[in-house]
Amino acid sequence: MPEPSNGRPVTRYRRDDPAGQPPYLHPPYLATRLRAPERPLVLLHHTLTEVTGPLLGDGRVRKLDHDLTRQHAGEPLGERIVVGGRLVDGDGRPVPGALLEVWQTNAAGRYRHEVDRHLAPLDPNFSGAGRCLTDADGRYRFVTIRPGAYPWRNHHNAWRPAHIHFSVFGRAFAQRLVTQMYFQGDPLLGQDPIFNSIPDPAARQRLVARFDLDATEPEWALGYRFDVVLRGREATPVEGEEDEER
Numbered sequence: 001m002p003e004p005s006n007g008r009p010v011t012r013y014r015r016d017d018p019a020g021q022p023p024y025l026h027p028p029y030l031a032t033r034l035r036a037p038e039r040p041l042v043l044l045h046h047t048l049t050e051v052t053g054p055l056l057g058d059g060r061v062r063k064l065d066h067d068l069t070r071q072h073a074g075e076p077l078g079e080r081i082v083v084g085g086r087l088v089d090g091d092g093r094p095v096p097g098a099l100l101e102v103w104q105t106n107a108a109g110r111y112r113h114e115v116d117r118h119l120a121p122l123d124p125n126f127s128g129a130g131r132c133l134t135d136a137d138g139r140y141r142f143v144t145i146r147p148g149a150y151p152w153r154n155h156h157n158a159w160r161p162a163h164i165h166f167s168v169f170g171r172a173f174a175q176r177l178v179t180q181m182y183f184q185g186d187p188l189l190g191q192d193p194i195f196n197s198i199p200d201p202a203a204r205q206r207l208v209a210r211f212d213l214d215a216t217e218p219e220w221a222l223g224y225r226f227d228v229v230l231r232g233r234e235a236t237p238v239e240g241e242e243d244e245e246r
């Protein structure tokens with residue numbers, strides 16, 4: 001216990017467990033060989049730009065932005081799903097008003113992006129991006145279709161497991177975490193170097209959404225539960241986040 005301050009003990013912030021986060025360099029994930037920093041990081045002081053803008057939150061999110069199946073004239077092809085959960089801090093307290101963004105492939109495993117050359121069809125009724133704000137209890141909910149697996153050229157016969165990319169913003173642009181959500185029982189998880197770059201197998205499982213019968217809507221869509229925990233030993237693994245003091 002540190003020295004008391006003003007007669008009261010000082011509570012220290014809990015450190016993240018390094019085994020629960022992916023390292024910058026994970027050689028089986030080829031792209032990290034090129035982008036991992038070779039020298040110690042230099043912390044830059046925030047300026048007014050980083051801490052004040054752009055403003056995120058109320059007024060920026062439209063009513064149907066959370067529903068990726070209702071962005072076009074028709075419904076997208078594929079298996080409709082509901083993905084929901086809570087955003088909480090390391091002590092389990094809800095984080096309200098946070099901007100969550102998601103992006104994903106269509107049901108055939110194709111992104112609507114010019115560099116995606118996978119020989120799978122685009123869906124005219126699916127863009128693959130959505131956003132919402134967490135409510136007062138830290139809850140969020142997206143309606144979408146289950147994304148498909150897709151090949152990538154990391155190694156011979158490499159396929160990404162089905163996943164949804166998640167971004168969580170704090171109150172300003174400098175506070176952003178990015179991660180990926182996977183699906184329970186996906187046989188491709190065992191060969192995926194991005195998923196397996198997280199050293200602790202238990203931490204990997206925190207990226208796997210669980211089938212949720214309570215969130216499943218009769219005659220309409222299966223539900224999946226994916227909670228995001230900020231900091232602490234139960235933290236959700238995120239990309240490019242290493243303790244700067246190590």
Ligand SMILES: [Fe+2]
Binds near residue numbers: 160163165
């Ligand atoms: Fe992806």
